Amino acid sequence: MDLIDQAAATSRIAVQHRRISTFDLGPDETLEIPPGSSDLWAIVGRPSQIAGFARLHFYGEIEVVGNSDLFIPRSALPDWNSCAGWPAISAGEATSSAACNKLRAFLTETVLPSLDTTTADVLRTLALSTRPIPASALNEKAQEAVAWLSPLIDRTAEGYALATHAAPVAVLREILASEPLSAGAAGILYRAGQPEKTITHLLSSGRRKAALDVLGQSGGVMFGHLHGPVAAASVLNAFGSTETHPGVVALKAMSALKKGQVGRARWLIETALADPTSVGNTELRLARLLLLIYEDRPADASARADFSQLLDELDPDQHLLRGSVYNIALDDQIRRGLTGEVDATAARALSHYKKGNAPYLAFYIHMHLAMMELLAGAPDRAGPHLDRAAAELAKTRFETQQDDRFLVLLRAQTAYERGEPEAMADFARTAFADFAFGELWPTIAALALSFGTEALFQFDGLDAARRHLDGWRVQMWRTRRFRLLVEQREIAVLQTSGKLHEARRKLEPMATRIGRVWMDSAGENLRDLRDPEDIAQALIWLRQQVFERPREGVLAQRLRFMAENPFLSWRHARSLGIWRAWVERRQNRIGSARQFLADALEVCHARKCLAPVLEERPLVSALLDDPRMVGSAIADVPVPRQLRRGVGNRSQSKAADLTRQELRALLLLVEGCSNKEIAHQMGVSLPTAKFHLKNLYRKLGVENRRTAVHVARGRALVET
Secondary structure (H helix, E strand, O other), X not given: OOHHHHHHHHHHHHHHHOOEEEEXXXXXXXXXXXXXXXXXXXXXXXXXXXXOHHHHHHOOOXXXXXXXXXXXXXXXXXXXXXXOOOOOOXXXXXXXXXXXXXXXXXXXXXXXXXXXXXXXXHHHHHHHOOOOEOHHHOOHHHHHHHHHHOXXXXXXXXXXXXXXXXXXXXXXXXXXXXXXXXXXXXXXXXXXXXXXXXXXXXXXXXXXXXXXXXXXXXXXXXXXXXXXXXXXXXXXXXXXXXXXXXXXXXXXXXXXXXXXXXXXXXXXXXXXXXXXXXXXXXXXXXXXXXXXXHOOOOOOHHHHHHHHHHHHHOOOOOHHHHHHHHHHHHHHHHHHOOHHHHHHHHHHHHHHHHHOOOXXXXXXXXXXXXXXXXXXXXXXXXXXXXXXXXXXXXXXXXXXXXXXXXXXXXXXXXXXXXXXXXXXXXXXXXXXXXXXXXHOOHHHHHHHHHHHHHHHHXXXXXXXXXXXXXXXXXXXXXXXXXXXXXXXXHHHHHHHOOOHHHHHHHHOOOOOOOOHHHHHOOOHHHHHOOOHHHHHHHHHHXXXXXXXXXXXXXXXXXXXXXXXXXXOOHHHXXXXXXXXXXXXXXXXXXXXXXHHHHHHHHHHHHHOOOHHHHHOHHHHHHHHHOHHHOOHHHOXXXXXXXXXXXXXHHHHHHOOOOOHHHHHHXXXXXXXXXXXXHHHHHOOOHHHHHHHHHHHHHHHOOOOHHHHHHHHHHOOOOOO
């Protein structure tokens, strides 16, 4: 007798001595087994349908025969992976079209119609999901369905997934993918943390309203910040380009902003708000406020009123939107230097983002705070904020390569402010090639542009700095203010490298309110400038005058008025102090020159923010090397050890035997200036200019200007 016959004989013996009762429980039926019953009970149903199941199972009074017990076990079938233990599929025909067709018919006509709703929903969810479904997404009935569906389901550390068995699972996915997504399956998929899949399949099932509801529950306009840009793109693609619902349009605008497509975002928002039915939509209005940051525009009274109005309209539990309003207000407060309000606003935003489980958005708050400290000249206080930002970024569930680079950039900027420009130079050489400029806020981009250019100038020279600027110049999505900053930065490095003639040629035609004529008549009105663009342009003009004509009597007065401007940044004030020291020395007011220089060095040392001093190294080095500057005011002042480092300093050290006027004449020669232009730029008469040139030729051992330029470049006396 074989094994099967033996089993059959045993069953017949059991039947002879004990009666078997069979129960096939319907979805809503329950059963209570009488205590002390000696009968055999064969029950088809879920454990939750049997009263006292846990106790009966614990004492061994009930035996569970799972769905997997009805299949051929792995150990008994070498080709188990081909058929998942399904007896109807032989190993030889497991992948054949005939076997798959039979299986498809069996599943479609017999198995799937017999499933209860919960089991069908679980099976469909597993077929549609791109990653395991966590147990937390399944209720008790769904958990029982998972157990019944074994061995088609694998349990991993992440949750449940369809087993990777070729024939049955592939056919099952094919059948279920074509089925409309039921409400139960949509709920499981949503709770499993796959709202983009839920929305996509709801839309493919023609359930637009349900899809919009899921979008709103999953972050709405901030969907990409919760689930990542790839998920946001998938959702927008599913809705299609013609979708006009305000929530979808707001998400489109947000995605455009994240890509740097500011013009497209503005068009989307303005077009949608022109519709009377959308004009009051909070998500669109929030997106419109976010435009202020990306367009580098300060908030006006109307925008600040909209901050308050939005907060009044939003429910207390709309944490993502409320936190984002505070985030926008935070940027405005940092721009305006309202440090007393920043901490309270940041705390409110972080509280909402924590309640909304949005670590990626919390990351940006800490980055804002770090930015504020950098603008205030306090790099040491920026460090802890960057550490907290890194911790929030580590909690984010999607890929954040751009923001990883963003964090590296802020750390490099912090090191730069401390007087350690190596990381900033390295970032400027390499990382910007892979950087999506749209991810950079204008404030961060402005510092990246300025610091990166200066760091490259220090280590690699003028040509490298200008190539870096050219890379920023092609970013046409930037605002006029940003394009102006690119021009100002190039002028600054030209000034530092001594190419004052070329710097003036670029400075004079700039289309700004503050031009040459305005500056020639400037006085107390420098104290009253308010617009950041005007202040920046006035400063670059003042620096040009400091390098070109430090002996002009009116210049000291202009610098004093500018220093009294209450809207200067901390860094601007330090630079002005150094410029005033230089002008005072050139006008033979030695005591005040010492004091201005000492104050600048001491304040920067106390803040551990040395970059303003290093950026003015040509002036600071010359002042410190001046024998007349030695005195009590600067006797014990700490001097940055990095001051003598850099390309420009190496050139100046090699030209140490030239007087300041001879070196100035040489730099103008290199720029191609005629003798008359040299005299004009140096502010001396033509005979005096020729006198300086004659002495220069003698020291270089040459007889004409062409040879002088050739020798100077060969000896690295000037930047090439």
